[in-house]
Amino acid sequence: MIEFKDVTKQYEDGFEALKGINFHVKEGELFSLIGPSGCGKTTSMKMINRLIDPTSGQILVEGEDIKKKDPVKLRRNIGYVIQQIGLMPHMTIGENIALIPQLKKWPKEKYLGRVDELLDLVGMDPSVYKDRYPSELSGGQQQRIGVIRALAGDPPIILMDEPFSALDPISREQLQDELLKLQEEIRKTVVFVTHDMDEALKLSTRIAIMREGEMVQIDTPDKILRRPKDKFVREFIGEKRLNAQMSDPIAVDLMQERIVTIGPKRGLAEALQVIRKEKVDKLFVINKERELLGVVTLEDLTNHYQDEEKIIADIMEPEVLKVYTDQTIGEIADLFSNKEVNAIPVIGEGKVRGLITKASIIQGIAEWRHKKVVNGDE
Ligand SMILES: Nc1ncnc2c1ncn2[C@@H]1O[C@H](COP(=O)(O)OP(=O)(O)OP(=O)(O)O)[C@@H](O)[C@H]1O
Ligand SMILES: [Mg+2]
Numbered sequence: 001m002i003e004f005k006d007v008t009k010q011y012e013d014g015f016e017a018l019k020g021i022n023f024h025v026k027e028g029e030l031f032s033l034i035g036p037s038g039c040g041k042t043t044s045m046k047m048i049n050r051l052i053d054p055t056s057g058q059i060l061v062e063g064e065d066i067k068k069k070d071p072v073k074l075r076r077n078i079g080y081v082i083q084q085i086g087l088m089p090h091m092t093i094g095e096n097i098a099l100i101p102q103l104k105k106w107p108k109e110k111y112l113g114r115v116d117e118l119l120d121l122v123g124m125d126p127s128v129y130k131d132r133y134p135s136e137l138s139g140g141q142q143q144r145i146g147v148i149r150a151l152a153g154d155p156p157i158i159l160m161d162e163p164f165s166a167l168d169p170i171s172r173e174q175l176q177d178e179l180l181k182l183q184e185e186i187r188k189t190v191v192f193v194t195h196d197m198d199e200a201l202k203l204s205t206r207i208a209i210m211r212e213g214e215m216v217q218i219d220t221p222d223k224i225l226r227r228p229k230d231k232f233v234r235e236f237i238g239e240k241r242l243n244a245q246m247s248d249p250i251a252v253d254l255m256q257e258r259i260v261t262i263g264p265k266r267g268l269a270e271a272l273q274v275i276r277k278e279k280v281d282k283l284f285v286i287n288k289e290r291e292l293l294g295v296v297t298l299e300d301l302t303n304h305y306q307d308e309e310k311i312i313a314d315i316m317e318p319e320v321l322k323v324y325t326d327q328t329i330g331e332i333a334d335l336f337s338n339k340e341v342n343a344i345p346v347i348g349e350g351k352v353r354g355l356i357t358k359a360s361i362i363q364g365i366a367e368w369r370h371k372k373v374v375n376g377d378e
Pocket of ligand 1: 011012013035037038
């Protein structure tokens with residue numbers, strides 16, 4: 001949807017604000033840019049609607065180089081929300097919201113309907129607020145208008161530059177919740193600039209962490225918390241949040257190490273013996289490197305038992321449901337509830353590490369809680 005290719009920006013005074021950045025915002029994403037003051041967030045964002053042009057590199061919107069687009073037309077299809085709201089003081093709220101739809105020459109009844117619809121969407125009664133002037137609203141209310149005004153012309157893309165940072169914590173949280181709800185309903189592609197890590201973690205599908213004109217890490221909130229790329233990112237997230245993240249057990253916390261396996265070249269009779277001795281209903285097939293190759297069940301073995309020529313590799317099922325060591329308990333629980341499985345192998349760095357069964361989840365939670373208490377996390 002929005003793609004930056006080796007984009008640089010050198011301001012007239014020679015200052016290099018962006019040193020060749022690359023990223024790709026997918027359709028329907030809420031993509032956050034975060035980083036210390038001066039790292040280039042606003043510069044990057046203003047390039048998307050051509051308020052600033054890059055010194056070199058290319059920016060594509062919906063596959064088209066925006067250099068070839070008329071900036072005015074481009075901007076009509078990109079909503080823009082900034083911290084200082086920028087409502088027209090001499091226009092009523094209704095007129096402010098209708099501005100872009102009017103420029104787009106929507107028929108009157110359509111844009112008037114749109115004004116009411118959008119005010120309703122953020123819980124502001126149109127009959128009360130439509131004819132007021134911006135100065136007759138609170139800061140939080142004005143900011144809501146700023147957000148819905150950006151939505152008014154139904155643009156596929158919305159840019160938001162620290163839209164909530166001037167608000168008190170309560171209005172701010174309310175507006176964040178409203179944005180999340182809005183996003184569920186209308187799913188725009190949103191690029192969101194913020195200073196606030198909690199805000200980025202709460203709202204984003206992915207977060208780009210910037211530093212001095214460069215992209216340091218682009219990942220989902222979960223990945224950022226689990227796998228901060230370097231010390232800068234760790235410090236930026238803060239140790240407190242990294243520790244809090246411990247509160248969600250992952251596969252490696254829940255698995256048992258015991259997993260009954262067999263090599264692919266073994267015979268079927270031997271496999272049956274293992275199954276009986278270990279009292280399991282299936283064997284996971286692994287090679288010497290402990291890579292998972294497949295699974296054989298007791299049923300498969302009994303069905304093929306007569307055929308003395310066959311080895312495990314011939315009858316195993318190569319498609320095996322598996323999880324990775326860092327998958328969360330929520331994802332794992334979903335797998336157990338959606339599929340008819342009783343045991344899922346855990347893979348880490350390409351190798352089989354252990355097994356999760358329903359029983360091991362419960363055991364795992366107990367042990368993991370105990371560990372947390374001992375570590376003094378609770
Ligand atoms: N017109 C300009 N001329 C020269 N330097 C500029 C200009 N505009 C911005 N800069 C510099 O470019 C760098 C990036 O600015 P930008 O506004 O993108 O930062 P930011 O990440 O949005 O910061 P903040 O979090 O404070 O809003 C800063 O060091 C800034 O001083
Ligand atoms: Mg800025």
